[in-house]
Amino acid sequence: xxxxxxxxxxxxxxxxxxxxxxxxxxxxxxxxxxxxxxxxxxxxxxxxxxxxxxxxxxxxxxxxxxxxxxxxxxxxxxxxxxxxxxxxxxxxxxxxxxxxxxxxxxxxxxxxxxxxxxxxxxxxxxxxxxxxxxxxxxxxxxxxxxxxxxxxxxxxxxxxxxxxxxxxxxxxxxxxxxxxxxxxxxxxxxxxxxxxxxxxxxxxxxxxxxxxxxxxxxxxxxxxxxxxxxxxxxxxxxxxxxxxxxxxxxxxxxxxxxxxxxxxxxxxxxxxxxxxxxxxxxxxxxxxxxxxxxxxxxxxxxxxxxxxxxxxxxxxxxxxxxxxxxxxxxxxxxxxxxxxxxxxxxxxxxxxxxxxxxxxxxxxxxxxxxxxxxxxxxxxxxxxxxxxxxxxxxxxxxxxxxxxxxxxxxxxxxxxxxxxxxxxxxxxxxxxxxxxxxxxxxxxxxxxxxxxxxxxxxxxxxxxxxxxxxxxxxxxxxxxxxxxxxxxxxxxxxxxxxxxxxxxxxxxxxxxxxxxxxxxxxxxxx
Ligand SMILES: [Zn+2]
Numbered sequence: 001x002x003x004x005x006x007x008x009x010x011x012x013x014x015x016x017x018x019x020x021x022x023x024x025x026x027x028x029x030x031x032x033x034x035x036x037x038x039x040x041x042x043x044x045x046x047x048x049x050x051x052x053x054x055x056x057x058x059x060x061x062x063x064x065x066x067x068x069x070x071x072x073x074x075x076x077x078x079x080x081x082x083x084x085x086x087x088x089x090x091x092x093x094x095x096x097x098x099x100x101x102x103x104x105x106x107x108x109x110x111x112x113x114x115x116x117x118x119x120x121x122x123x124x125x126x127x128x129x130x131x132x133x134x135x136x137x138x139x140x141x142x143x144x145x146x147x148x149x150x151x152x153x154x155x156x157x158x159x160x161x162x163x164x165x166x167x168x169x170x171x172x173x174x175x176x177x178x179x180x181x182x183x184x185x186x187x188x189x190x191x192x193x194x195x196x197x198x199x200x201x202x203x204x205x206x207x208x209x210x211x212x213x214x215x216x217x218x219x220x221x222x223x224x225x226x227x228x229x230x231x232x233x234x235x236x237x238x239x240x241x242x243x244x245x246x247x248x249x250x251x252x253x254x255x256x257x258x259x260x261x262x263x264x265x266x267x268x269x270x271x272x273x274x275x276x277x278x279x280x281x282x283x284x285x286x287x288x289x290x291x292x293x294x295x296x297x298x299x300x301x302x303x304x305x306x307x308x309x310x311x312x313x314x315x316x317x318x319x320x321x322x323x324x325x326x327x328x329x330x331x332x333x334x335x336x337x338x339x340x341x342x343x344x345x346x347x348x349x350x351x352x353x354x355x356x357x358x359x360x361x362x363x364x365x366x367x368x369x370x371x372x373x374x375x376x377x378x379x380x381x382x383x384x385x386x387x388x389x390x391x392x393x394x395x396x397x398x399x400x401x402x403x404x405x406x407x408x409x410x411x412x413x414x415x416x417x418x419x420x421x422x423x424x425x426x427x428x429x430x431x432x433x434x435x436x437x438x439x440x441x442x443x444x445x446x447x448x449x450x451x452x453x454x455x456x457x458x459x460x461x462x463x464x465x466x467x468x469x470x471x472x473x474x475x476x477x478x479x480x481x482x483x484x485x486x487x488x489x490x491x492x493x494x495x496x497x498x499x500x501x502x503x504x505x506x507x508x509x510x511x512x513x514x515x516x517x518x519x520x521x522x523x524x525x526x
Contacts, residue, residue, distance in 0.1 A: 034409060036338055036339050036485055037409050037482055037485070039337075039338035039339075040334055040335075040338055040339075040478055040481045040482055040485065041411060041478055043334045043337060043338055044330070044334060044474050044477050044478050044481075045474075048330070048470075048474055048477075049330055049333060050326050050327075050330050050470060050473050050474060050477065051470060053081070053326050053329060053330065054318070054322065054323075054326055054465055054468055054470075055465065056077065057074060057077065057322060057325070057326070058316040058317070058318045058322050058464065058465045058468075059316065059465055061073045061074050061077060062313075062316055062317075063311045063312065063313035063314075063315065063316050063317040064309060064310045064311045064313075064317050065100075065102075065123055065310065065311065065312065065313040065355075066097045066286055066310050066352060066353040066355070066356060066523070066524070067097035067098050067099045067100050067281065067284055067286065067524060068099070068100060068101055068102065068313070069101055069281075070313075071286075071309075071310060071352065072284075074309060075091050075287060075289055075309075078289045078291075078309070078329065078350060079091065079289065081329065081333075082291045082329075082332070085332070085333045085336050085337075086336055086340075087291050087292070087293060087332055087333075087336050088291065088292060088294075089289060089290065089291035089292075090289075090290060090291075091287045091288070091289050091290075092287055092288050092289075092290055092364070092367070093285040093286070093287045094286065094287065094288065094352070094359075094360065094363035094364070094367060094519065094521065095285070095286045095353075095359070095363060095519065095520070095521035095522060095523070096283040096284065096285055096286060096521070096522050096523075097283070097284060097285075097286040097353065097522075097523045097524050098124065098280075098281075098282075098283065098284075098523065098524030098525050099280070099281025099282055099283065099284035100123070100124050100278060100279065100280060100281060100524075101278060101279040101281060102121070102123070102278055102313060103127065103276070103277030103278045103279065104275065104276075104277045105119070105120050105121035105125070105248075105250065105274075105275065105276045105277070106132075106274075106275045106276075107119035107120075107250055107252065107272060107273070107274050107275075108272060108273050109256075109259070109260065109270055109271070109272050110134060110271050110272065110273050111269075111270060111271040112263070112268050112269075112270060115256070115259075117252055117253075117256040117260075117272070118235075118252070118253040118255065118256050119250050119251060119252040119253065119256065120239060120250065120251055120314065120461065121242070121248060121249065121250050121251075121276040121278065122227075122239060122240060122241055122242040122249045122250065122251055123239070123240065123241040123242065123312065123313050123314075124241045124242050124278075124524065125242040125244075125248055125249050125250070125276050125278055126242070126244060126245060126246050126247060126248060126249075126276070126278070127276055127277050127278045127279070127280075128248055128274065128275055128276050128277070129277075131275075132273050132274065132275040133223050133224060133248070133273065133274050133275075134271055134272070134273040134274075135158055135159050135160055135223040135224075135271060135272070136159050136160070136269055136270070136271050137159060137160045137161070137162055137226065137260060137264050137270060137271075137272065138155065138156055138159045138160070138161055138162065138264070139161075139162045139261060139264055139265070140161060140162065140163050140202055140203075140206070140213075141202075142198065142201075142202050143202075143205060143206075144205070145205055146205065146206060146207030148205075149205065149206040149207060149208075150207075153216070153217075153220040154220060154221070156217055156220050156221065156222040157220065157221035157222070158221065158222075158223055159222060159223055160222065160223050160224045160225070160226045160272060160274070161217050161222045161224075161225055161226065162226045162227075162257070162260070162261060162264070163210075163213060163214065163217075163225060163226070163227050164199075164226075164227045164228040164229065164257065165195050165196065165198075165199035166195065166257075166258055166261045166262070167192070167195075167228075167230050167254055167258065168188055168191040168192050168195060169188050169192070170230075170234070170254045170255055170258065171234075172232055172233045172234060172455065173189075173232065175234075176188060176189075211243055212243075214242070214243045214244050214249060215243055215244065215245075218244045218245065218246060218247050222247060223247060223274075224244075224247045224248040224249065224250065224274055225242070225244055225247065225248070225249040225250070226250055226252055226257070226260075226272075227249070227250070227251055227252075228251060228252050228253065228254055228257035229251060230254045231455050231456070231458075231459075231460050232455045233452065233455040233456045233462075235253060235254075235255075235462065236455065236456055236460045236461065236462050237251050237253055237254065237314070237460060237461055238312075238314070238458075238459045238460050239251055239312060239313070239314025239315075239459065239460065239461055240312065240459065248274050248276040250274060250276065251314075253461075260272070283522075283525075286352045286353055286359075286360070286523070287352050287360075288309070288349055288350060288351050288352050288360045288361075288363070288364055289309060289349075289350040290347060290348070290349055290350070290364075291332060291347065291348050291350075292345055292346065292347040292348070293332070293335060293336055293340065293342055293345065293346045293347075294345050295342055295343055295344040295345035295346070295488070296341040296342065296343060297343045297344070298343055298344045298345075299344070299345050300345070300370075300374055301344040301345065301374045301375075301376050301493065302344060302345050302346075302347055302371050302374055302375050302376060303342070303344050303345070303346045303347070303375075303376045303377055303378075303484050303487040303488045304346075304347045304348065304349055304371075304375060304377070304378040304379070305328040305331055305332065305346070305347070305348040305349070305378075305379055305480060305484060306328065306348070306349045306351070306361070306378050306379060306380040306381075306432050306433060306436075306443070307321050307324030307325045307327065307328045307349075307350065307351070307380060307381055307382060307432075308321045308324070308325075308350070308351040308352075308354030308355070308360065308361070308382060308431065308432055309321075309325055309350035309351055309352060309354075309360070310351070310352050310353055310354055310355055310360070311355065311463070312355055312459045312463075314459070314460055314461040314463070315457070315460060315461050315462055315463030315464045316463060316464045316465060317463060318385075318457070318463050318464050318465050318467055318468055319384045319385045319451075319453060319457040319458070319463055319467055319468065320382070320384065320453075320457065320458050320459065320463055321354070321381075321382045322468070323381075323384065323385040323468055323473055323476075324380070324381040324382045325350060326473065327381055327473060327476045327477050327480060328348050328350070328381070328480065329348070329350075330477045331348075331477050331480045331481040331484065332346070332348050334477065334481050335481055335484060335485065339485055339488075342484075342485070342488040342489075343488045343489050344376055344487070344488040346484050346488055347371070349361065349364060349378075349432070351364070351432050353520075353523065354382070354431065354432055355459075356520065356523055356524075357517075357519075357520060358429065358431070358432055358434060358435050358517070358519075359519045359520050359521075359523065360432070360519070361432035361435035361436070362435045362516075362517060362518065362519035363519035363521065364435070365435045365436060365438075365439050365441075365516065366518070366519060372436065372439050372441045373441070375436065375441040375442060375443075376442070376487050376488070376490065376493065376494050377402075377442050377443075377444060377483075377487045377494055378433060378436050378441065378442065378443040378444065379433075379444055379446055379480050379483055379484065380431055380432050380433035380443060380444065380445050380446065381445070381446040381448065381476065381480070382430075382431035382432065382445075383431075383447060383448050383450070383453060384448050384449075384450060384451055384453035384457060384458070385448070385451055385453075385457075385467060385468050385469045385472060385473060386448035386449030386450060386451045386453070386469065386472050387414070387417065387448060387449050387469075387472035387475045387476060388414075388418055388446040388447065388448055388449075388475075388476050388479055389417050389418060389419060389447060389448065389449045390418065390419045390420070390421070390447035391403060391407075391418055391419075391420050391421075391444060391445070391446060391447065392420070392421045392422070392424030392425070392444070392445065392447075393420075393421065393422040393423040393424040393444075393499075394423075394424050394425070394426050394427060394433070394437055394442070394443065394444055394445070395423055395424055395425050395426035395437070395498055395499050395501060395513070396423060396424075396426075396442055396494075396495065396496055396497065396498065396499065397423050397495070397497045397498060397499040398494075398495035398497055399422060399423060399424070399442065399444075399494075399495075400420070400422035400423070401495070402487075402490060402492075402494045402495075403420065403422075403444070404420065405486070405490075406482070406483050406486035406487055406490070407420070407483070409482050409485075409486055410478070410479055410482050410483070411478070413475075414475050414478060414479050415479075418479075423499035425501060425502075425511065426438070426498075426501075426513055426514055427443065427445060427514070428514045429514075430445075431445065433445045434514065435516075435517075437514065438513075438514045438515060438516040438517065439516055440496055440498070440513075441496065442494055442496050446476070446479070446480065448472075448476070449472070451467075451469060451472075498513060501513065
């Protein structure tokens with residue numbers, strides 16, 4: 001009885017703090033020790049494998065673009081790891097993708113002086129074979145309308161076309177704000193806004209989009225497409241995919257792109273030479289890697305760890321989503337070691353082709369309705385290397401009850417910085433938990449501290465091993481392993497009753513639960 005009252009008070013307290021501040025400050029741990037929890041913490045403290053795994057996956061295998069041999073090597077590596085840990089794992093094919101392999105790309109300015117440029121080919125860039133293309137450059141001009149652009153088009157023949165604006169500064173905002181006068185900071189920001197608006201207007205007036213313009217320029221005989229997608233930090237660009245089929249598409253870093261742009265504008269007529277090698281591999285299977293520790297009491301109910309396995313390939317995919325991947329792998333390794341007979345089956349999904357639209361997880365949801373229908377909880381992490389600082393009920397009305405209870409077993413130094421919000425809203429996209437929420441299954445996102453993720457590592461050339469914060473990653477491993485353990489042990493199935501979603505103040509309409517979206521099963525060919 002006393003215990004019940006005590007629990008009720010604790011519960012009410014945690015609720016009120018959760019609602020009042022969205023933060024759970026619970027002070028020193030008074031709960032009785034739990035040996036599984038203790039062993040999880042001890043194993044990660046004394047025997048962490050994440051640095052070794054990170055070196056193998058990020059440095060040796062490299063980025064994991066869908067359809068590349070590296071994605072396949074990562075699959076084989078993960079399957080071997082799980083096998084070595086005594087965990088059964090399999091690759092589940094769910095579609096086909098355009099197979100491509102990145103080769104060398106080398107881009108130099110050869111006139112009016114020689115400079116090797118910091119540049120790289122975009123994903124799926126066509127190969128120049130054993131040729132190096134040397135040509136002058138032309139900047140997308142500011143013309144009146146699509147007819148004027150159509151008349152200009154033939155002049156691109158034999159030239160590289162620069163399709164990105166000139167950034168007025170390569171200094172990130174925090175650097176400007178630290179050293180600049182208020183007036184000069186404002187002036188630079190105004191210049192940038194004006195230049196951005198002007199550039200967007202050019203593309204619009206041309207009658208094309210950023211997607212269709214390179215294709216039109218290719219048709220008009222351009223030698224190649226040169227772009228620069230600055231990510232608003234020092235030395236950092238986002239590297240996405242090429243749209244051209246025959247001519248190279250390369251990204252040149254802000255500093256070198258600006259150099260070329262100014263030389264073209266001043267009439268110095270710079271020339272660059274571009275050499276890109278790559279291999280088309282035809283259609284290749286695309287897959288998820290799924291592993292599991294079979295439940296001993298309720299094997300047909302599932303707790304799932306979740307993180308996408310694929311990445312863009314400008315860097316090594318270290319924080320997007322290498323760290324999420326390793327967090328879940330390491331948690332599985334530890335769970336198998338210290339909790340080998342879970343009540344419910346504990347699974348992990350390493351999804352393919354998240355970057356092209358949550359395709360791997362959407363396919364899993366479509367192909368495994370039984371698992372999804374018996375999901376106790378899914379925990380996904382996919383926003384960088386930082387320690388988890390927020391968790392939402394994702395729109396499930398009673399999620400506060402079980403999530404706060406599961407969290408209560410997490411050591412306070414990890415738990416106290418996790419801000420919870422209930423009932424929250426269901427994931428509409430963004431990462432793979434949304435695929436499960438859309439099907440009404442309880443998929444939760446573990447939101448990380450940002451560590452300048454959006455500017456510096458997300459989809460950039462700098463998403464590399466050195467950006468990983470291993471202390472934070474280890475905390476996340478402990479957190480998710482304990483959550484999985486608690487979800488597995490819970491005497492009750494978690495409620496998936498949906499909250500009434502709020503009225504959107506902008507439209508005055510009731511927010512609707514997101515609808516399931518079909519996976520793209522054949523991708524990269526258009
Ligand atoms: Zn991601």
